[in-house]
Structure formats: C-alpha cells, structure tokens
Amino acid sequence: MEELKKQRRHIRDLMRYAVPDEHMEAAGDLLILFRDDRLALTVLEEFYSFLPEAREDWIKEFRVVARKKGVVLLAAVTSDEAYLYLVSSEGVEFHGSLSEGYLDQQLLRFFKLPDSKSFIELSRDITRFPVYQAVRVDPDICPACHAATGETHELGCPVEICPWCGGQLIYCSCRFDKLGLEILESEQDLIRFEKLLEQQGRIAYAPEQKPGYADDGPGIEQH
Structure with a gap:
C-alpha cells in the first residue's frame, strides 16, 4: 500500500496549486473517500497534473458513463463542467468534456453506447449517469x-x-x-x-x- 500513499501525497501536492482555497476541504474529502481506489486516484492525479482548462479547478464527484471488463469511462465532475477519462489498471486517457458529447466510435462500440447523436443527447444531463462508488463499498x-x-x-x-x-x-x-x-x-x-x-x-x-x-x-x- 506504500504506492498508494505516495500517490495520495502527490495528489495533495498538486491540489495545493490547482484547487481554489475555498474548495480545498471538499476536494480533500473526495481524496479521502477514494483513498484506496486505484482508478479514482489515477484520474485525480491526471486531472490535477494537467488541468483541462489550464486554470484552478477541482473535482466534486465522479459519474460512471460506462464500464466493461475493468475498463471504466468516468466523468470527473467539477463546478461547471464534466471531463471524460477512460481508466483501467493499464492507465488513463483523457477524452474531452462531457458537454461536447463526442466519443470515439471505437469506444461507443466497445461500451455498446448509443450512436454519436444519441450520446450527445444523453450527455446533456449528468444525473443520468450513476455516481461512482469507491470499490471498497461497492x-x-x-x-x-x-x-x-x-x-x-x-x-x-x-x-x-x-x-x-x-x-x-x-x-x-x-x-x-x-x-x-x-x-x-x-x-x-x-x-x-x-x-x-x-x-x-x-x-x-x-x-x-x-x-x-x-x-x-x-x-x-x-x-
């Protein structure tokens, strides 16, 4: 578990420069919630390392857009946007903002999601996707x-x-x-x-x- 401790410390260091002061406590609570969840920690580390909009921001929650065989398409929800991350034990890939509604055709087929037009419509309401739970409680x-x-x-x-x-x-x-x-x-x-x-x-x-x-x-x- 030493690897997870190092990863959490790195995320906390990144958060000091990325998270607005008024949201630091809430962002820290999310890190604690997912402290043993390797997929969530991987996305947190990726997000705070390469802020999508190159400005201060923080992740409020995760939503599951799709999952299959250990591969999860997560939406990292911030104060005014949601960003798509494809994550598994093999690593993480950034796939843009959910509001854009664009997803590669190969991923649509892999997850058996609707066609591009239907996915755009589906993506307009983040609450349609279930909240991602830490693996220890799911x-x-x-x-x-x-x-x-x-x-x-x-x-x-x-x-x-x-x-x-x-x-x-x-x-x-x-x-x-x-x-x-x-x-x-x-x-x-x-x-x-x-x-x-x-x-x-x-x-x-x-x-x-x-x-x-x-x-x-x-x-x-x-x-």
Whole structure:
C-alpha cells in the first residue's frame, strides 16, 4: 500500500496549486473517500497534473458513463463542467468534456453506447449517469481488477477463484499441474494457461467473492 500513499501525497501536492482555497476541504474529502481506489486516484492525479482548462479547478464527484471488463469511462465532475477519462489498471486517457458529447466510435462500440447523436443527447444531463462508488463499498465491483458482477476477472487478479480446486487462482498449483510444468517461463505459457481456463470455465466475479481487503496481487506466479 506504500504506492498508494505516495500517490495520495502527490495528489495533495498538486491540489495545493490547482484547487481554489475555498474548495480545498471538499476536494480533500473526495481524496479521502477514494483513498484506496486505484482508478479514482489515477484520474485525480491526471486531472490535477494537467488541468483541462489550464486554470484552478477541482473535482466534486465522479459519474460512471460506462464500464466493461475493468475498463471504466468516468466523468470527473467539477463546478461547471464534466471531463471524460477512460481508466483501467493499464492507465488513463483523457477524452474531452462531457458537454461536447463526442466519443470515439471505437469506444461507443466497445461500451455498446448509443450512436454519436444519441450520446450527445444523453450527455446533456449528468444525473443520468450513476455516481461512482469507491470499490471498497461497492459489492458489485471486484476490489482488485474492477470487474463487475458476472464479468471475468483480469488474468492475475488475486480475487479470481480457480475452477479446478476452488482456491485462489494466483496461488494454487493448478497452473503447473494442467500445463505439466514446474515453472511458467514465457508469455506463451500464460496464453496456454488462459486457454485452458476458458475451456474449463472461468469463474466470473460475484459479490460473495469480495474479501475484506484486496490489493493488486502479484499476478499469476510463474514459479
């Protein structure tokens, strides 16, 4: 968790230069609310590092525009605008303001959102999108890889259950037993293992899997 502490400190340092004094307390409260949420922290860090309008501003809340397989399209809501960020465990991308209503066709298809014209109309009312909740309080979201209920975990997620033994997939020995190996030495080994998982039937995320605490885990151990 030391990484998260460093990230929070960096965000606080950025906020000193970005947030108007009268809103510093409220902005700090939001940071506390999402103190263990890696996706929210990533967006906060991105926003305060590169203020979209190059002027003082602050994030009041997050809204979920769309989400799929651990990838979330978040609207960072400020005092007079909402900005779109595509965020996952792989990183974050800025996609302009929600009021513009523009979203790349590839993203519209990926999230199965309406066509461009309909999305523009939808974007006019921010309240149509649900408020983003911190993963520790949202039972329908995996706290480690952000898969939603019914979705497959990201490979290497510490919460995923092994379909063969029922243990934690990243720690059990099934990967070695099924591949006939003592060590996973290459990307091809991981690809082969993932195919075996698919054939066996991966266990999708469900709220009852949620542990009291989960970090990112080490990924699939190769030895």
